[in-house]
Each structure stands twice: as C-alpha cells, then as structure tokens.
Amino acid sequence: MPSDSVIPSSFRDPSGFVFTHEGIVYRQVNLSYKAEYDRLMESGCYSSLVQKGWLLPHEELNNSISHTHEGYITLRPEQLPFISFPYEWSFDMLKDAALLTLSIQKECIHHGMVLKDATPYNIQWHKGKPVFIDSLSFATYDEAEPWVAYRQFCESFAAPLLLMHHKKYPLHPLFLAWPDGIPLPLTRSLLPFKTRFSLHTYLHIHLHAKMSGGNKPASGNKTARFSKQKMLNLISSLETMIAKLQLAPQKSTWSGYYDEAAQRDDYLPAKKALVQDWISKLTSIHTAIDLGANDGAFSRLLASQQIFTIAADFDPFCINHLYQAIKTEKLSGIHPLVMDLSNPSPAIGPYKGERDSFIQRTHTDLGLALALIHHLAIGKNIPFHKIAALMAAACHTLIIEFVPKADEKVKLMLQGREDIFTDYHEAAFENAFSAYFTIVEKAPVAQSGRTLYLMQKNAD
C-alpha cells in the first residue's frame, strides 16, 4: 500500500490507521488492538452506540486491502461527505460534540469499556448531527482507574466552552493555536474570579489547573482507588457544567441581513428564482458549498434539491443560528461551517500536516458566492484573480454575484476610506474569472444593478 494513502491525522494512535483506496476511506485495526476491538463488537457497546446514532457504523471486510503485517481487520466506515475541525465549528456545535462524548463515555461504562481519548477531532457532522468516528478509541474499563482522557476532555471541550461562555465571544480560532486543547493554567487565568465559586468549574478547571503543575508521574498515586460510581459522578458533573453553557446572543454584523435585504424590492425572490432555474438545468450536482451562507437561505434551497451543502460563513453567530435551526428543523443535508475566506483554515500538524487545509478538503460540484465578492475584493483588498483561484479550487460549477461600485452596500464600504479599487468593475471581474472558468450564463438580479453569473470550470 502506498504510504501516501494513509490519512496523516491517524498517526498518533498505534491501534490502527485510516487510509484511502480508490476514493473510499478505510480503517485498519492493528493486531495490537485486537482484544479491545473484539470487546467493542462483542460486548454490545458497538451496536448500542450505532443504534443511538452516536457512532459511525462500519462494515468489516473479509480481505485486507492494506496488506500490512500488523493488520488484524479492515473496516469500511460509512462515508462522510466532508470533514471539518473544531476551529471551524460554532459554539453549539462544540457543545453538542462535548455532550455526545460524555454520553458515549457513560454508555461505554455500562458495557465494560471506556473512551481512551476525548478529543473533538473524533467527532464529525453527519446528516446534521454530531457522530463519533473513531472506532479505535475504546478500551477495556478498569473500575479502579480514573478516566485516562479526563484532562484531554477538560482542555479540548470544557476550557474553550467555558471561555466562550464567560467572555461572551466566539473563540474557536484558539484551536488553531492549541490544537490539543487550551492549557488549563491559561484557561484558569482567563476565567472570571466568580467561576471559582461554581463547584463544577472549580473542580474541573481551577483545582485541575493547580494540580497539573509539577512533574509528578500521571499514575503515581496507586493507593487511592476509583469506582464506577465515582466515574459516573465525574461524568455527570461535567455534563451539568457544560449543559448550562451558552454563547450570549449578540447582534452580529450579518444577523438580520436577509430581513434587511428582503425589503429591497424583489431582489431576494428574483435571486432565488434565478438560482433555482439554473440549478434545475444543471446535471450531476450532488455536493455544493455556499460561501457567505449567512443564515443559510440558499443552502436550504440547495439541500431541498438533495444537494449536500456546506454552509460557510465567517460570522460564528450566523453559523450558530443556522446550526440551531438545523437541529430544530432536523435538516440533514447542510453542514454549517465557520470560515473566513480571507484566511481559510491552514493545514496543521507536523510535516505535511496532520489536518488538511480547508482548500485541500473542499472539492464540490457547485459553488455559490452570492453577495460576497465586494466583501473579499473591497473589504479585504483581495484581487479578483486570487478570489477566482480560490473558487476554482473549491468547485466545478460556480454561481457568483457581481456587486457593482454603484451599489449602496459598496458605497457604504467605501465611505470614509480612499477608493483604491480602480480595477473593481464588471469587465475586470469577468476577465479574472475567465482564467479559470467559462461564463455560461449572465443575468441581472431584478433592478438591483447586481449581476448573477453561471460559470463552468475550464478543463485543467
């Protein structure tokens, strides 16, 4: 098996690895993990978690594809259309991932197993819900031992959620600085003083941070025994603490955008009708990315046509709002994503990158970039050709809206600053995008002065 087909994010766990073969993702279970894997399958733990929709189901293959000598069994997990990471999630997405991890830990304990790690990277989003994907994270439970992944849980779930709750600010980019979780002493120093008087926060963060100092070996205390009830109390305490957390609602830059936009004559209905008309003419569109999705009005339109849609926006409040709507309305075809296109998530980790960049992960049939171009070109000073290259990397077919300088929103953006954008006009826009795309259709959006383009990516 070529080593470059092994997905680099699975290098940390010696129990097995994830690899791709002919476009399908597989997981190899190594012989060293045989006993634990068999226990997961035979104890009823796997079937119970899958039945609840908490664990991604897999099928066991009779033949090994990887042909490595340490292999025990090859699994073909249910395939996910998109992989995202916690630095791209909104507050409630991280909170639900945390609560799911705790629920799985409790369920495992009832089946004589335990989670040996508790990281948000083990959770992905499938059909609108969080799902645990790492079938190698389960170990045999020894009641006398505390939870091996407790610190990891506190650093990578509890710490960022508590900080966001108390600071009233979305802090998901902290995961880029500390991919393995926010250090507890730092969290402790940033949390308000009053949090010391909350029993759960005091125990899991303040006391934990204080006791984490020094170089004592982790398992040095062999005299004190743990118990199943103590473990369940610990999980229950973490659950109680996290369930109460919320991101204080704020009037963000873009919340209410569509209410405002709807008042502009027949702008929105005309745009919706155009997009719908073009999509109905397109064939073989199964996946899409809605760039600048806002509250997801157009993502919903795509999802209603059975198109799996990544709804990306740089505003974490909008995405959180969309995620809450996805939960309430049980929408299964939309993946909300917090993404700043002027600074898309980089690849992180040693050497080639443990986690792929946003650009490496995003290859959709359709891209939607509505009322976005002026924010990138004027708001962020990004030249048209760089925006075109970004779109060409993300999708094959593109529906993009051009917003002219005469538009009142652009005028508003240019207010109080020097207009250095002499090249911001339709001809330059078409010219830059023509380097990557062929313009198939072009139509004005009602009387707004804005133009909608349907483009097809040129063959490489």
Added chain:
Amino acid sequence: MHILLYIDPGSGSYLVQIIAAAALGVAFFFRNIKNYIKALFTRSDKKPKDNPPV
C-alpha cells in the same frame, strides 16, 4: 492499567479526579436528598435526565 497510554493523561489529573469524585459524591448525596424531598411535594412529570445530547 491495560490501556495503551498514547495520550498523556496529565500529571495531577488522576489525583484531581479522586478529589473531585469525593467532593461530588458528597454534593450529589445532598442533591439527591433535596430532589427526593422536592419530589414528595410536586408531581413527577419530569423527563428522565439521561436524554441523548442531541
């Protein structure tokens, strides 16, 4: 412990769990008594606490 420790559980993290579990044992003991007394005077139409998170 049988688990292959490929993540560092953290120095002090085991000890803090032992202390936290003891403190929580006391806290939950009194909470249960409070809930029991409360339940005597109110109708028990509460949903079970063990709901799935999502």
